[in-house]
Amino acid sequence: MSQAAGSTAALSPAAARAQFRAGLRRPTSGISPGFAQVNLLALPRELGFDMLLFAQRNPKSCPVLGVFEPGQFHDAGARNPLLAEGDLRTDIPAYRVYRDGELTAEPGDATQHWREDLVAFLIGCSFTFEAPLLEAGIPIAHIEQGVNVPMYKTAIRCEPAGRLSGPLVVSMRPLPADLIADAVRITSRYPGVHGAPVHIGSPAELGITDLDAPDFGDPVQIPAGWTPVFWACGVTPQAAVMESAPELAISHAPGHMLITDLPNTALQVP
Amino acid sequence: MSQAAGSTAALSPAAARAQFRAGLRRPTSGISPGFAQVNLLALPRELGFDMLLFAQRNPKSCPVLGVFEPGQFHDAGARNPLLAEGDLRTDIPAYRVYRDGELTAEPGDATQHWREDLVAFLIGCSFTFEAPLLEAGIPIAHIEQGVNVPMYKTAIRCEPAGRLSGPLVVSMRPLPADLIADAVRITSRYPGVHGAPVHIGSPAELGITDLDAPDFGDPVQIPAGWTPVFWACGVTPQAAVMESAPELAISHAPGHMLITDLPNTALQVP
Numbered sequence A, B: 001m002s003q004a005a006g007s008t009a010a011l012s013p014a015a016a017r018a019q020f021r022a023g024l025r026r027p028t029s030g031i032s033p034g035f036a037q038v039n040l041l042a043l044p045r046e047l048g049f050d051m052l053l054f055a056q057r058n059p060k061s062c063p064v065l066g067v068f069e070p071g072q073f074h075d076a077g078a079r080n081p082l083l084a085e086g087d088l089r090t091d092i093p094a095y096r097v098y099r100d101g102e103l104t105a106e107p108g109d110a111t112q113h114w115r116e117d118l119v120a121f122l123i124g125c126s127f128t129f130e131a132p133l134l135e136a137g138i139p140i141a142h143i144e145q146g147v148n149v150p151m152y153k154t155a156i157r158c159e160p161a162g163r164l165s166g167p168l169v170v171s172m173r174p175l176p177a178d179l180i181a182d183a184v185r186i187t188s189r190y191p192g193v194h195g196a197p198v199h200i201g202s203p204a205e206l207g208i209t210d211l212d213a214p215d216f217g218d219p220v221q222i223p224a225g226w227t228p229v230f231w232a233c234g235v236t237p238q239a240a241v242m243e244s245a246p247e248l249a250i251s252h253a254p255g256h257m258l259i260t261d262l263p264n265t266a267l268q269v270p
Helices: A013-021 A045-057 A126-135 A177-187 A236-244 B013-021 B045-057 B126-135 B177-187 B236-244
Strands: A035-044 A064-068 A095-099 A102-105 A118-124 A151-157 A167-175 A227-232 A249-252 A258-263 B035-044 B064-068 B095-099 B102-105 B118-124 B151-157 B167-175 B227-232 B249-252 B258-263
Touching: A013 A258, A035 A045, A035 A064, A035 A126, A035 A236, A045 A064, A045 A118, A045 A236, A045 B045, A045 B064, A064 B045, A095 A236, A126 A177, A167 A177, A167 A236, A177 A227, A236 A249, B013 B258, B035 B045, B035 B064, B035 B126, B035 B236, B045 B064, B045 B118, B045 B236, B095 B236, B126 B177, B167 B177, B167 B236, B177 B227, B236 B249
Parallel strands: none
Antiparallel strands: A035 A118, A035 A249, A035 A258, A064 A118, A095 A102, A095 A249, A151 A167, A167 A227, B035 B118, B035 B249, B035 B258, B064 B118, B095 B102, B095 B249, B151 B167, B167 B227
16 A cells, blocks of 8 residues: 655644545545644444543553544544544544444444544544654654554554453654664653553564554565664544444554644644 | 651561551551651542543652552552552551431441442652651651641642532641752652642642641641642542442541551652
């Protein structure tokens, strides 16, 4: 799944979303740098408590940046809006529809699959901190190679909550040895979009046997001497959906995020 | 409500809780320094989603550090236990029982008021960062004066969630001008226990007309030239209970916290 970097990179979030709404389908890494990107997971209202509890217990993988209640498709007028205009059901490049845990559709528009009792959880995405990494001269392999970021289900179990359980999913960025500490320092300032890495090197300890066969996204070539660095990934709740099999769940397609109107600076600590 | 500082200060969390379980009733500021203290709010399960949503929308006042499900009274065996032994219903120095939003009892033991469908939310308390403040030479007036911290309902409205709404509650510590920046820097590293101040000086802008008449806790004397510094307070969800009037809620008494087994270092970022 190659992507033409460049043409959409400098778009405002609203302009990027307009292109996705019009049908453009591509991963969102590198688009609208400076603005937060988020994962979507929409679940029936009766699973809302379990989902927020799952997020509270697994904060590295599930930092909840917003919750849209049933019937709410933007948050215009909020103090710090995520989606100041547009529609959550159309403005993501690609969606996934799960029924009883099975992927049943991957539409570019989720409107016809939406249900009035769905609560939408918006979960921080590590694409957000790629802009400050790039600014610090830290290379992002999947952007340079024009592919989606590789993501892996791990052997690490999340803390379960109610009816939701599943494995930790991680994204991987290979880095040269002299830049790993800087990447830790920079990303630790963005806990709302997964923060510092959860694992550096040793993919086998995560239960990853083949870095070239990611469970989501695309493989990246790892230059000699570089180390794979793993961050918790917002596809984790999607993996919990696959395992826990709620009757309906709608998510983004991995790597195809909602580009929000929230500037990265609003997420930076301390 | 004066408190004899000293005798209980150096106790381990388990030893302090044993004293509270045996009947000791006093504010917990200054006790077991180095370990996190938390607010309690227990609500019927059917309000669980609203409460977690309220917390997600008001993260400065409601940082959720743990959720005990119905029937769970400790979390022995958890990766980072809050309460490795003991019982949430007895180990706090004083509780408050609210029925339909009205304070109906303030027992030292909540067991007889507990109900099997209650979910307990444990919310970070700013007493936690008083230890690192003291280590940095920053004076804590209410500890020096042997009283409970003063807390105020403000004119700032929280973001509502479902059936829960209410005002922001703040705690206040007066500080000398040359130490305020240090206090901001240090407390910002503890977002799980309210983090940086929400307001420095100008109590009138918070709707506070008389610092000597706090809504919770005790007044403190403010030395000439010192400025009142306000932090978001975990009594905020208790104020939401008073306003929103769920049929039953059980909380700690303000300033009388659960002393946990979680070391402060586990909460420090970055």
